């Protein structure tokens with residue numbers, strides 16, 4: 342959480358580029374924003390509470406000018422949301438400016454120590470302490486790199502830092518530990534940022550930094566150092582650095598709204614292409630059958646993830662049971678530590694995470710590794726922390742997702758996991774090669790189905806919007822439908838701020854049905870594995886709920902005389918191919934929540950209190 346960026350070039354003012362970078366990083370947090378530049382012999386900065394647009398209207402960032410600068414967009418951890426706590430933070434002399442993504446754990450003791458030495462701490466943040474710590478170490482060190490190494494050795498926690506030091510006016514110092522940081526290497530321009538989209542306008546040549554690395558960039562050069570255990574450090578040589586340099590295929594368009602009002606709607610409509618990329622990018626990759634082999638030869642299979650990624654894991658679990666006859670244990674990653682003591686040596690953990698950074702998922706991986714359990718990561722972000730700590734990885738290849746609410750990455754996770762499930766079923770001899778290939782052929786058709794489902798949803802949604810005059814709704818499913826219902830309810834809650842609750846439909850009569858009264862909206866997500874959900878639809882209709890059955894058009898439900906009072910949201914047919922049903926039924930809920938949010942006057946790209954990557958406990 343929090344996005345940082347730093348840019349240095351020979352002559353041009355970097356402020357406009359920093360602003361574009363901040364727009365691309367806003368998905369990481371938007372509580373406050375700030376920019377600092379070096380101009381001549383001083384560091385000038387502006388910062389304030391609010392998202393980028395709001396703060397830009399209040400403080401004119403474009404009045405700042407300098408060819409070297411850093412910027413930050415915040416998701417508050419230490420200290421409330423206000424102007425003072427916004428980054429950058431300065432030391433007492435004004436010579437050092439720091440932006441930070443992460444959490445410094447030994448914050449309290451450092452604060453006491455620094456205050457007792459006379460430092461004037463203005464904010465409630467952990468970040469400001471690091472600026473003062475650097476100020477102290479700088480006085481005792483021959484170079485700023487040495488001061489940085491000594492200051493880093495004093496802190497415990499997670500960080501990516503970008504630092505301006507007035508006496509080195511064309512350099513930006515940086516450091517990374519468990520928060521992402523990437524160097525962009527242009528010819529006469531260098532940059533660092535939390536994520537690739539912020540760099541795409543400047544260069545496609547990047548270095549994904551590793552934990553414990555720090556150094557500086559200047560317009561024509563950069564140096565990377567490595568912290569050593571015991572507080573020392575060493576400089577990486579040219580050969581070590583060359584091995585790290587990568588070229589990325591993404592274009593700046595991938596990180597722009599492309600004419601849409603919001604990233605979320607662009608990403609919803611982008612799904613057919615994104616899911617095609619997932620399929621085409623993985624189908625020939627031997628990693629898929631290798632992963633299937635590892636999974637098939639493991640003892641128990643645990644699946645772990647948070648939020649939307651957890652819902653994709655639930656889909657995987659259901660499909661694995663049906664096709665591969667393989668039982669798996671899906672566990673929300675923040676709950677994993679309560680059961681990880683039961684891990685056995687030949688168990689396997691499959692960790693699903695779009696960002697590859699989610700703290701709880703990373704912790705679950707660490708618990709598994711501690712117990713000798715192998716880990717397979719499924720992520721969308723190359724070289725992310727989760728990938729680095731796992732034994733084996735598969736990539737969804739959906740391209741950057743900037744909207745905070747996950748949409749295209751959900752269906753791309755499902756695509757990849759269903760491909761994997763087909764390979765596992767074959768590996769376990771539940772499907773012969775032809776049967777496996779037939780499923781893969783169906784999956785190849787999924788992008789077209791998503792397209793048709795989006796078109797059908799667009800027609801149905803105006804009528805559905807009126808149902809949400811009530812503050813609450815249920816979304817019920819059975820079997821595979823539970824996972825789709827859970828994802829639908831999450832989308833509605835997080836961007837419309839209306840309450841929506843998902844439940845296994847069979848469980849609804851054990852309590853939740855008590856809330857149902859006349860016109861209470863109840864969505865019934867009907868999938869081909871659970872025709873008995875018809876009974877639950879009837880129970881709800883009998884209590885005068887507004888029942889909306891969301892189903893593939895060709896799926897027949899036994900609804901008898903209650904049919905008339907039930908509304909049907911018919912999506913494209915699935916031919917009872919269960920693998921296709923998430924692609925057919927999910928888009929309705931994505932589009933519905935988007936349209937509801939816009940109608941209610943909310944910005945769906947920036948839901949309150951949320952950030953796309955949750956790197957705190």
Ligand code: F6R
Pocket residue numbers: 647648649650651693694695696697698699702745746747748831835953954955
């Ligand atoms: C919901 C959403 C979150 C994420 C969750 C996990 O729309 O985006 O619930 O799914 O924070 O994030 P990743 O997949 O990055 O681990």
